Amino acid sequence: MFARAAIPRQACFRNACHFTKRFASTKASSTPTQSRRVALPRFPQTLRETLQEVIPAKQEQLKKLKTEHGNAVVGDVKVDNIIGGMRGLKAMLWDASVLDPIEGIRFHGLSIPDCQKVLPPAPGGKEILPESMLWLLLTGQVPTPEQTLGLSRELAEKGELPKFLEDLVDSFPQTLHPMTQLSMAVAALNHDSSFQAAYEKGIKKTEYWTHTLEDCINLIARLPALAARIYRNVYKPDTPLPTINKDLDLVGNYSNLLGYGDNESLTEYLRLYIALHGDHEGGNASAHTAHLVGSTLADPYLAYSAALSALAGPLHGLANQEVLRWQMAMQKELGSDVSLDQIKEYLWKTLKSGQVVPGYGHGVLRNPDPRFIALQEFCETRPELRDSPIIKLVQQTFQVAPDVLKEHGKTKNPYPNVDAASGCVLYHYGLTEFKYYTVIFGVSRALGALTQLVWARALGLPLERPKSVSIDVLQQLVKQA
Numbered sequence: 082m083f084a085r086a087a088i089p090r091q092a093c094f095r096n097a098c099h100f101t102k103r104f105a106s107t108k109a110s111s112t113p114t115q116s117r118r119v120a121l122p123r124f125p126q127t128l129r130e131t132l133q134e135v136i137p138a139k140q141e142q143l144k145k146l147k148t149e150h151g152n153a154v155v156g157d158v159k160v161d162n163i164i165g166g167m168r169g170l171k172a173m174l175w176d177a178s179v180l181d182p183i184e185g186i187r188f189h190g191l192s193i194p195d196c197q198k199v200l201p202p203a204p205g206g207k208e209i210l211p212e213s214m215l216w217l218l219l220t221g222q223v224p225t226p227e228q229t230l231g232l233s234r235e236l237a238e239k240g241e242l243p244k245f246l247e248d249l250v251d252s253f254p255q256t257l258h259p260m261t262q263l264s265m266a267v268a269a270l271n272h273d274s275s276f277q278a279a280y281e282k283g284i285k286k287t288e289y290w291t292h293t294l295e296d297c298i299n300l301i302a303r304l305p306a307l308a309a310r311i312y313r314n315v316y317k318p319d320t321p322l323p324t325i326n327k328d329l330d331l332v333g334n335y336s337n338l339l340g341y342g343d344n345e346s347l348t349e350y351l352r353l354y355i356a357l358h359g360d361h362e363g364g365n366a367s368a369h370t371a372h373l374v375g376s377t378l379a380d381p382y383l384a385y386s387a388a389l390s391a392l393a394g395p396l397h398g399l400a401n402q403e404v405l406r407w408q409m410a411m412q413k414e415l416g417s418d419v420s421l422d423q424i425k426e427y428l429w430k431t432l433k434s435g436q437v438v439p440g441y442g443h444g445v446l447r448n449p450d451p452r453f454i455a456l457q458e459f460c461e462t463r464p465e466l467r468d469s470p471i472i473k474l475v476q477q478t479f480q481v482a483p484d485v486l487k488e489h490g491k492t493k494n495p496y497p498n499v500d501a502a503s504g505c506v507l508y509h510y511g512l513t514e515f516k517y518y519t520v521i522f523g524v525s526r527a528l529g530a531l532t533q534l535v536w537a538r539a540l541g542l543p544l545e546r547p548k549s550v551s552i553d554v555l556q557q558l559v560k561q562a
């Protein structure tokens with residue numbers, strides 16, 4: 082597959098070089114050691130070589146910040162922050178992405194449209210390859226197509242599941258939610274954790290990140306086979322599962338294992354979906370959970386298993402399943418040809434029954450989620466999606482829901498988040514088992530959450546342990562203030 086070099090990749094390569102140079106020159110000015118290193122670029126550098134090069138500069142930057150400004154005040158804590166789920170509190174370090182309430186997510190400074198321009202797609206494809214997003218998240222640099230290709234191959238080579246895990250997954254009852262299966266199986270993969278084995282032997286702190294990286298790459302590599310096995314067992318028992326094709330990218334293999342390998346549109350959609358859901362700064366529930374659990378030096382498998390449990394909550398990742406369930410119930414009640422007024426009424430009915438409108442609102446965003454916009458734009462590029470009843474319903478809902486939610490007056494953000502759009506394209510292409518949708522999100526979120534684990538170990542970040550207060554203590558603090 083990768084033998085077919087395509088024109089978009091060459092265009093991308095030019096952009097990639099531009100961005101790599103821009104990033105490299107910024108870093109070159111940080112320390113003399115670093116500038117010596119970037120002056121001698123060796124192409125194609127591997128992911129590990131690139132990380133070895135960028136980590137010392139970041140370590141130095143953080144050390145300097147702590148030494149020179151450790152006592153600087155960058156915000157204050159209100160009673161509302163403590164009671165209100167720490168919303169708005171700047172309280173954790175996360176380098177790979179930053180979320181602006183209006184503009185949305187930026188990955189190492191690159192917006193979604195920037196990423197769509199510069200991150201290498203699959204040969205012959207247009208959408209961002211999750212491997213190139215992973216490279217950007219981990220290193221802060223845009224990979225060349227050759228580097229992306231190398232990473233794809235490494236992931237494919239490491240993609241098969243150990244036999245004990247296949248047996249474990251095959252023993253789960255079909256009725257067990259796919260997310261529970263995923264979380265349990267990911268935890269069990271720590272059987273082969275390089276970090277855990279090395280820690281037991283007794284390694285230096287400076288060596289933590291390399292073993293963590295090995296576990297993270299192995300886990301990301303195995304997620305497609307694991308997630309596809311869960312799908313097969315729950316929805317298509319007795320269907321044979323193909324083996325990993327070493328010439329395919331991560332999502333090419335995932336799509337193939339799911340049984341959709343011949344659907345290029347769905348495969349491209351999955352590439353975009355998985356690249357875009359990869360990271361959403363550090364405070365979201367799944368990423369934060371991985372960070373918290375990882376800060377105990379639990380290995381990446383345990384940390385990510387915990388993150389998946391957080392993702393499985395309906396206010397977080399499970400919302401993409403809930404959106405589909407809610408839109409299908411609307412379609413069942415109102416029929417497929419509905420008016421905007423009918424949708425408004427249905428929205429009010431949902432709100433009056435005390436339920437949330439799934440796919441709307443956000444803990445940080447105060448504008449339509451740019452990931453939602455990017456997925457909508459994907460739909461506009463495919464004629465078959467323009468006429469899809471379920472996609473039309475999502476778009477019609479977007480036309481009226483913000484005003485209804487504004488009038489309802491509770492949510493701080495009446496606009497759609499990514500979950501409002503993500504499931505309907507899967508549904509259109511025949512992947513209709515919506516209880517499975519959050520598993521796809523789980524394959525994706527590993528990119529960002531595991532990146533952070535590598536960096537937390539490289540930077541020597543400590544055990545996370547915030548101070549809690551009781552209601553009485555909080556009242557005393559208010560009096561003293």
Ligand SMILES: CC(=O)SCCNC(=O)CCNC(=O)[C@H](O)C(C)(C)COP(=O)(O)OP(=O)(O)OC[C@H]1O[C@@H](n2cnc3c(N)ncnc32)[C@H](O)[C@@H]1OP(=O)(O)O
Nearest residue numbers: 396397398400437438439440441442443444491492493498
């Ligand atoms: C990938 C992701 O995780 S994106 C988020 C996916 N989740 C969803 O789509 C579920 C629906 N949305 C929600 O429940 C919320 O908007 C959340 C959980 C995403 C954010 O929660 P918060 O930051 O607490 O939102 P906010 O401060 O606006 O909440 C204020 C009130 O509005 C309500 N509200 C928020 N969003 C909605 C909504 N979509 N429908 C109805 N009510 C809502 C809250 O429940 C809360 O009510 P309360 O005062 O009775 O407790």
Ligand SMILES: O=C([O-])CC(=O)C(=O)O
Nearest residue numbers: 361364365366444445498
């Ligand atoms: O940022 C959040 O809190 C939720 C979200 O959109 C994500 O994790 O992708």
